[in-house]
Amino acid sequence: LDYQHVQVPFEITLWIMLASLAKIGFHLYNKLPSVVPESCLLIFVGLIMGGIIYGLNDRSPPVMDSDIFFLYLLPPIVLDAGYFMPSRPFFENIGTILLYAVVGTIWNVFGIGFSLYGICQVKAFQLQDVSLLHNLLFGSLIAAVDPVAVLAVFEEIHVNEKLHILVFGESLLNDAVTVVLYKLFRSFCEMPTIKSVDVFAGVGKFFVVGLGGVLVGLSFGFTAAFTTRFTKDIRVIEPLFVFLYSYLSYLTAEMFHLSGIVAIISCAMGMKRYVEANISLKSHTTVKYFMKMWSSVSDTLIFIFLGVSTIGENHEWNWPYICFTVIFCLIWRALGVLVLTFFVNRFHVNTITSKDQFIIAYGGLRGAICFSLVFLLPDFHRKKLFIAATTVVILFTVFVQGMTIRPLVDLLAVKRKRESAPTVGEQIHIRFLDHLLAGIEDISGHWGQYYWKDKLEYFNSKYLQKILLREYDQPKSSIVLLYEKLERKHAIELAQAGQLGHGLAHPSFLCSAFLCSSSDRTVITDQKMEDTPNPDVLDNMQEILARNLYRIRRTGPAYNRHTLPGDSEPAEQAKEILILRHKSL
């Protein structure tokens, strides 16, 4: 027996296997997932395993290594989040998200830091030796909402899309703030004196870290898109480039102390549309599938490790400090959301209701990022206190808040996600309105969201697509792509139902041509009407569209880490389409 030789890969494989089996076991009983979030159960599995290891070895089980977390477990989850990010709601709310992520996080850091420093002054608690700087450092690591924990809970409760993107977007983008503040306070702790120059340099770093991350991400994203132009003869390695370039963007950003999370999200969002146009259908399936699989496993491992690492003798149980940490985390987040939303609502027509505000505040879960950061702290005599407080905050938010948020959403009757995704008809209208508003903004000279979106789209089709796409002469509108996808799906369903025939040629080519031209804004604003077909043909096409774009032809649901779009689609739909079609004949 030669265990030493294979130990490293063997143990990694076994851990992944354990995580996968835990996931299967969790889904075997259908009632369980509807009551308890998966994250809670996984932490529970971890706690049990940690207990067993502790009992058998009589020493603390191994703690999740921060390097492993940041270098190997976090990137797949963030890549998945960025790649499947619904870009429309994200960019529509980008201002609000940034406000929550930057100002909100700073507010929380200083709020929690200063109030805990106040608690430390109470003599009865024996905490006088914890300095203000250490409290602020602790605040910087405990204040940030965790994307992994937020995702795990929010994708199960199905709140409306805006609410979801506000919490989720904040949890992703606050990484830049956390990185800056955490490193700033840590270096301050080691410095003998702090000059005001250092403080100003810290403020400047926000922009460097955030925008640098975006730049690194976008450049890797565009390189990835450019590379996939040349993979036509060697399709099998296409998916690889998506993963390699995203991961390189993350590592490069981390190397330069920029925000890796921001970088990988920019990379994924930047490359997505070009890569998907270049690679084959099967490569695309593989990319999507593998991303989901990887992030799902990473996420499972993180929660299990979180449970395992909790057991042991790393903690100093000073209960006043710990309890006040939990209370301050709740209070400052609630206050921050209230104040910031007040300003946001003054400038928006579509306001954030008080119910939504409550869920945003209540959904501020903490997770593995805090946990890894607290272990990365330099050794000092109160590190174990911070570890204990972080553990309790994470367990409190994940267990108490995570398990009660679903009943609360039900109780408050928070606006839910639309059960049905928008139909193709609705999508065409939304697109039309976008073009219209861009035209109005252009004429009125107001450079708003639609104006910039339109300019970006123009830049994209004029320059970027020519460089990044293999077949740039045929830019396809997303609606045409969706239509093709639905046709393909329909065909597969027909084949599976054994109903494939060959009557009536379906004029999808004509439809595509119509959609292509109608989705091109120049038709509307620049009056280039000579490109569009004559009214008779148009009427005919609209009739065809109305008959064929049946309501069940929908796009997939929004972001979900556990399923791929179309996975949960009931088989009923195929039959329904068939019946409808037969009737129309």
Place this chain on the structure above:
Amino acid sequence: LDYQHVQVPFEITLWIMLASLAKIGFHLYNKLPSVVPESCLLIFVGLIMGGIIYGLNDRSPPVMDSDIFFLYLLPPIVLDAGYFMPSRPFFENIGTILLYAVVGTIWNVFGIGFSLYGICQVKAFQLQDVSLLHNLLFGSLIAAVDPVAVLAVFEEIHVNEKLHILVFGESLLNDAVTVVLYKLFRSFCEMPTIKSVDVFAGVGKFFVVGLGGVLVGLSFGFTAAFTTRFTKDIRVIEPLFVFLYSYLSYLTAEMFHLSGIVAIISCAMGMKRYVEANISLKSHTTVKYFMKMWSSVSDTLIFIFLGVSTIGENHEWNWPYICFTVIFCLIWRALGVLVLTFFVNRFHVNTITSKDQFIIAYGGLRGAICFSLVFLLPDFHRKKLFIAATTVVILFTVFVQGMTIRPLVDLLAVKRKRESAPTVGEQIHIRFLDHLLAGIEDISGHWGQYYWKDKLEYFNSKYLQKILLREYDQPKSSIVLLYEKLERKHAIELAQAGQLGHGLAHPSFLCSAFLCSSSDRTVITDQKMEDTPNPDVLDNMQEILARNLYRIRRTGPAYNRHTLPGDSEPAEQAKEILILRHKSL
């Protein structure tokens, strides 16, 4: 800049990126792949890179780590080889393959070892200090044909399927012999005296190492199949199990000093049909795609590293020894193939022609396995000589033999692979003949290949399928599965051509029912005719089959590491089907 922190993943990603880009560059010019095998070019890229590193650092570039090779680079390639192994030709020729792999390899080891010992006795060569045992040890590592190198060359020259499986199967299964002999001689080298008991124990180990590998592989394979029974609600992690269990089988076998290659091949071949029946279509695509991708990258990395590691100061250039090694490798392989084939041909009707024998002997390429084994040798004063000889043998076989084998195959007019894969009609006839022969063997009491295959099939459908398949009540024949796949593909092609209609309901359900019952041998041998439909319906079905199972409805080509089945399918086929169908109406 904090490079230390991200160094390991960053450099791994960069190496993989380099390998992928080299692959793209190689395929950009269509003329290159038709003249030079990819493996040669990759070694060449490696040589250049090694030269650059050597020139810049003024010291030997890093050598491919044997642990990395055996633990991380080799398993994906072997898994891919096992998973896509054409099982019919493999099992039809298993006797011949085993003879070449076991007896042939032993023959080569002792032949090369003893003749090199003879050379060492020549005083002029100054090699008297190389003992017989060291020569045998060297023989054991240089004798084995390398699966990675064989695959890289043979899949480009498209020889007939039997010839391909003979060389390829030998290269895979000789691993058990190599493991045993290499470890035996290495332990002998370190022992003061060798008892005859040790020699006999070595002979016994052959069976333990080989059969143990098969057992480990099959048990992991069946566990994997069993696990995928329960993944219905969590489709995204299905592909993971295929990789995890295969890898665990390899690591477990290595841990117990069994043959990891044999284990992972048994695992992949054992699990394949059950896993594919259990997992979803998209999971299946992901598994296939990722396997190809992974093995393709591993293989590229191996050849590049091989090139890089060649540069440096690890070599002792004793040219007589090196030249005689190359000569003996060629001579003993040629002799071995001649002698063994003589015996094989006496017992087979379908003999191996002398042209085939020449290609088998000439296709005995050496590769990265020898290279890794020679670096794993314990340090002794002539290790550098062995390294030099191994490097030269590998470069000679890969470059000289690898580049000339294609012209030789053309020159000798070796029987090529059928351009067209068997049609569905042919497949049905082959299946029918199998059943017939099994029945004849059963009646005549001759327990041959068909008898055992049939018994295995019976055991499979009676017990294994019930345990391992989720929906075991509907065992589908491979022809029905193929038919469904073709229907699906056809539907997608129709949808893409915009020709999807909805006339004429296609009776594929009936066809499936017909094929199901006709492929069940009990119908033929046990005369359970009451299960089959009446003759009128049968006639009708046959007519439908004849019209629909058009000749271009083929299965994919045999094993190829770079493409997935159907990748290279010309788009013409969709049109052809359409035209045919329209005519038939």
